[in-house]
Amino acid sequence: MxxxxxxxxxxxxxxxxPFALVTRPVQVASRLIYGASLAVSVASLAASLxxxxxxxxxxxxxxxxGIPWLGAHFRLDALSxxxxxxxxxxxxxxxLFALGHGLHETAxxxxxxxxxxxxxxxxxxxxADDAFTFLLSWEFMSLTSWALVMAHHRVPENVRxxxxxxxxxxxxTLCLLLGFGLLAGSDGHYTFAQMRAAHPSAAVGAMAMLxxxxxxxxxxxxxxxHVWLPLAHPAAPSHVSALMSGVMTKxxxxxxxxxxxxxxxxxxxxxxxxxxxxxxxxTVMGVLYALMQHDLKRLLAYHTVxxxxxxxxxxxxxxxxxxxxxxxxxxxxxxxxxxxxxxHSLFKSLLFFGSGAVLAATGERDMEHLGGLIHRMPxxxxxxxxxxxxxxxxxxxxxxxxxxxxxxxxxLSPQLPSWGLKLxxxxxxxxxxxxxxxxxxxxxxxxxxxxxxxxxxxxxxAAVEADSFSLAAMMLxxxxxxxxxILPGLFIDAIAPASSALIGxxxxxxxxxxxxxxxxxxxxxxSYDGLLLFLFMIISGTLAxxxxxxxxxxxxxxxxxxxxxxxxxxxxxxxxAMSFAQPIRRVFGSVVFxxxxxxxxxxxGDTRPAWLKVELRDLxxxxxxxxxxxxxxxxxxxxxxxxxxxxxxxxxxxxxALVILLMVLAVWS
Amino acid sequence: MxxxxxxxxxxLAGLLVLISFLELYQDRLYALxxxxxxxxxxxxxxxxxxxxIQDAPHLxxxxxxxxxxxxxxxxxxxxxxxxxxxxxxxxxxxxxxxxTMLAGMGLVALSxxxxxxxxQQAGRLAQEDLAFALSVVLLGLLMMVTRRNxxxxxxGFMSLENGLVLAATGAKGMPLVVExxxxxxxxxxxxxxxxxxxxxRERFDTVDVQVMDSFRGEHR
Numbered sequence: 001m002x003x004x005x006x007x008x009x010x011x012x013x014x015x016x017x018p019f020a021l022v023t024r025p026v027q028v029a030s031r032l033i034y035g036a037s038l039a040v041s042v043a044s045l046a047a048s049l050x051x052x053x054x055x056x057x058x059x060x061x062x063x064x065x066g067i068p069w070l071g072a073h074f075r076l077d078a079l080s081x082x083x084x085x086x087x088x089x090x091x092x093x094x095x096l097f098a099l100g101h102g103l104h105e106t107a108x109x110x111x112x113x114x115x116x117x118x119x120x121x122x123x124x125x126x127x128a129d130d131a132f133t134f135l136l137s138w139e140f141m142s143l144t145s146w147a148l149v150m151a152h153h154r155v156p157e158n159v160r161x162x163x164x165x166x167x168x169x170x171x172x173t174l175c176l177l178l179g180f181g182l183l184a185g186s187d188g189h190y191t192f193a194q195m196r197a198a199h200p201s202a203a204v205g206a207m208a209m210l211x212x213x214x215x216x217x218x219x220x221x222x223x224x225x226h227v228w229l230p231l232a233h234p235a236a237p238s239h240v241s242a243l244m245s246g247v248m249t250k251x252x253x254x255x256x257x258x259x260x261x262x263x264x265x266x267x268x269x270x271x272x273x274x275x276x277x278x279x280x281x282x283t284v285m286g287v288l289y290a291l292m293q294h295d296l297k298r299l300l301a302y303h304t305v306x307x308x309x310x311x312x313x314x315x316x317x318x319x320x321x322x323x324x325x326x327x328x329x330x331x332x333x334x335x336x337x338x339x340x341x342x343x344h345s346l347f348k349s350l351l352f353f354g355s356g357a358v359l360a361a362t363g364e365r366d367m368e369h370l371g372g373l374i375h376r377m378p379x380x381x382x383x384x385x386x387x388x389x390x391x392x393x394x395x396x397x398x399x400x401x402x403x404x405x406x407x408x409x410x411x412l413s414p415q416l417p418s419w420g421l422k423l424x425x426x427x428x429x430x431x432x433x434x435x436x437x438x439x440x441x442x443x444x445x446x447x448x449x450x451x452x453x454x455x456x457x458x459x460x461x462a463a464v465e466a467d468s469f470s471l472a473a474m475m476l477x478x479x480x481x482x483x484x485x486i487l488p489g490l491f492i493d494a495i496a497p498a499s500s501a502l503i504g505x506x507x508x509x510x511x512x513x514x515x516x517x518x519x520x521x522x523x524x525x526x527s528y529d530g531l532l533l534f535l536f537m538i539i540s541g542t543l544a545x546x547x548x549x550x551x552x553x554x555x556x557x558x559x560x561x562x563x564x565x566x567x568x569x570x571x572x573x574x575x576x577a578m579s580f581a582q583p584i585r586r587v588f589g590s591v592v593f594x595x596x597x598x599x600x601x602x603x604x605g606d607t608r609p610a611w612l613k614v615e616l617r618d619l620x621x622x623x624x625x626x627x628x629x630x631x632x633x634x635x636x637x638x639x640x641x642x643x644x645x646x647x648x649x650x651x652x653x654x655x656x657a658l659v660i661l662l663m664v665l666a667v668w669s
Numbered sequence: 670m671x672x673x674x675x676x677x678x679x680x681l682a683g684l685l686v687l688i689s690f691l692e693l694y695q696d697r698l699y700a701l702x703x704x705x706x707x708x709x710x711x712x713x714x715x716x717x718x719x720x721x722i723q724d725a726p727h728l729x730x731x732x733x734x735x736x737x738x739x740x741x742x743x744x745x746x747x748x749x750x751x752x753x754x755x756x757x758x759x760x761x762x763x764x765x766x767x768x769t770m771l772a773g774m775g776l777v778a779l780s781x782x783x784x785x786x787x788x789q790q791a792g793r794l795a796q797e798d799l800a801f802a803l804s805v806v807l808l809g810l811l812m813m814v815t816r817r818n819x820x821x822x823x824x825g826f827m828s829l830e831n832g833l834v835l836a837a838t839g840a841k842g843m844p845l846v847v848e849x850x851x852x853x854x855x856x857x858x859x860x861x862x863x864x865x866x867x868x869x870r871e872r873f874d875t876v877d878v879q880v881m882d883s884f885r886g887e888h889r
Contacts, residue, residue: 648763648813648814648817651810651813651814652814654810655810655811655813655814658807658810659776659779659807662779662780662783663779665783665787666779666782666783666786
């Protein structure tokens with residue numbers, strides 16, 4: 001019943017797409033599409049919440065769509081219910097935001113038809129219960145998001161982003177297709193139910209795991225398959241960027257979990273080594289890339305790479321523990337990963353909305369042209385600050401809880417019997433800690449340069465507060481971030497059915513504990529109480545503020561007190577994003593990005609200004625993708641000659657291929 | 670199945686392969702068309718025999734189609750085309766006849782090796798039948814590759830199709846719809862090719878594909 005409701009919601013969204021083309025004027029179409037998407041997403045969210053909270057058994061539906069006699073199978077269980085909530089929450093936020101923000105869109109006819117279709121695609125991926133439906137929905141999701149990326153197709157860098165996205169999406173789908181082919185076996189068991197029952201051999205399972213890691217990883221943004229992500233996500237309109245970064249990467253994570261934890265058979269111990277290594281590298285590389293960025297939306301996109309790394313660290317740990325039958329620890333790591341999926345979707349959507357509001361108000365994405373927005377957009381500045389605190393994993397917000405749970409799982413790693421993992425997991429933990437610290441630095445930079453200080457350009461000076469719909473969407477997500485931060489027990493308990501279904505164990509129930517604290521392992525080891533911490537922060541902050549105002553002055557004064565040694569009123573003399581990142585660039589960037597700083601000083605008497613230039617190289621692009629592209633290009637150049645054969649030469653080619661294949665058959669069989 | 674049934678089926682299929690070799694050998698267009706008519710006639714006989722021994726009356730329809738269209742209509746039509754095109758010269762082959770025959774023998778050996786080994790679970794008749802059919806298909810392809818004249822390539826294509834029909838009728842339980850649709854698609858292909866031959870001839874004054882290549886815009 002619930003599943004039927006959700007499927008009807010998805011079909012309704014799909015049917016909505018044509019209305020975007022026929023409804024005029026555009027403002028009405030925009031309100032119609034986003035308003036209807038909002039309403040449908042709320043209905044879908046209610047249905048999936050009802051399913052998850054009631055711990056209802058899995059529901060299946062087979063519809064006579066797609067391939068004859070195979071049909072389309074859909075299934076709603078705890079895992080897909082959880083991910084549906086992630087999708088729907090993101091969709092609700094994005095639709096609400098777009099009700100206001102969408103009016104700034106310059107090419108609405110290129111955004112409106114694809115937006116509801118994109119939501120349908122993501123919903124269907126999460127519900128699919130056979131390989132065909134899964135791949136079809138997956139491709140549908142990729143193509144609609146590609147169309148949204150190409151909404152502003154006259155910008156040359158968007159065209160490049162769209163092309164790279166398309167290539168990487170095809171690669172990912174190819175990997176998934178091969179993975180499903182392996183799991184389906186020679187009998188062609190394309191439904192997940194048959195795959196679950198099939199128990200593939202160890203070699204097949206391992207091959208499928210690697211293929212799915214590459215296939216889903218390229219969509220999620222695992223290094224070194226992340227290249228398209230920071231190009232494509234910022235190119236889309238801001239509410240779509242939020243969906244792509246906050247939700248679509250999570251759908252990719254869902255694909256990985258569904259196949260690797262459920263369909264590929266029991267994990268071997270070395271699977272986790274592959275996953276953990278890639279995840280650790282992803283985490284640190286993502287945040288380092290982000291630190292080097294001054295484009296606000298691109299910075300956020302690189303942080304998505306980092307957070308996907310954190311999610312995959314949790315999943316890798318869950319695989320490691322599961323391989324050694326430490327089901328309790330596996331459940332802890334798995335829960336941490338899923339909680340981070342939810343948390344990241346909340347705060348990353350919030351931050352992208354904030355950057356969209358800034359973009360709409362100033363027309364700028366480059367932080368070096370912003371500044372001082374806290375005075376002009378105070379409410380946006382506040383909710384953006386909440387998002388920054390959450391993504392920097394500071395208590396009492398939600399980012400802290402999931403990263404803390406991941407660390408709790410890492411601290412259980414000494415119990416693993418394998419020495420390789422015993423050595424690897426603490427190293428990954430160190431990388432995670434490093435990336436958390438760097439992320440905090442990065443968001444101090446992003447927030448400080450964008451919202452604090454003085455405006456650097458006229459555009460920033462003329463900014464006005466975002467509209468009420470956008471603010472409502474951001475405040476909703478900020479409130480959810482806070483709720484997930486101070487009441488994590490509710491969320492952990494909601495994940496428990498998914499954990500029991502896939503891991504075979506669950507974390508102990510948290511909701512009955514005193515003071516709403518969470519105790520992942522045992523009270524003697526560690527516990528966290530977000531609510532108490534929050535109350536303490538509120539009380540101590542209020543006391544401190546009132547004490548200061550009571551004993552000092554209660555008046556807000558503005559005065560040129562200490563002017564930091566720059567009496568020059570030019571805002572260009574402020575600390576810039578580039579100068580903020582310089583220490584970290586010198587420590588890490590010189591190796592990771594081959595960063596070089598070149599200073600130019602004009603000769604005495606010359607009135608030109610001095611300059612400082614920073615050169616960064618993307619080694620992954622230079623050493624992996626550039627040679628690959630060159631090889632493909634030269635191969636295409638050589639094979640081009642095949643286009644100009646005569647008819648008889650073509651026939652000879654076919655004939656020769658047939659004879660050779662028959663000979664192979666004759667020799668082999 | 671009595672031994673005589675098997676022997677006659679075997680003989681007819683073998684005859685088809687033999688006539689394929691004869692086709693390869695011909696360097697005159699008239700003679701080639703006559704041999705092709707014989708090819709189609711033997712195919713019709715073979716299909717009719719299969720219909721008799723398999724007790725499958727619908728195969729008689731296939732046999733009649735083969736007899737009427739392939740053994741009569743198409744050769745006569747091609748005859749008229751040749752007359753109207755005015756090509757009575759010999760066929761220039763790309764590869765010499767000796768080499769072609771040697772290659773043909775190699776192909777027959779290959780198809781026997783492959784088919785006899787791959788179809789071990791099938792019945793003996795189907796096994797032999799499939800091996801011969803593959804030989805006919807391969808020989809038809811070889812003819813398409815080695816002929817320079819477009820009419821020669823059409824005949825190669827038709828005899829390739831005869832091989833397909835032989836394979837289809839040898840396997841028990843092939844629905845009639847499949848055979849009829851194959852036959853009609855061949856007929857349509859023949860019509861299209863015939864029309865194109867005239868169009869090509871109108872424009873380029875030749876149906877020699879080697880000459881036509883030089884008319885293509887791209888340079889190799």
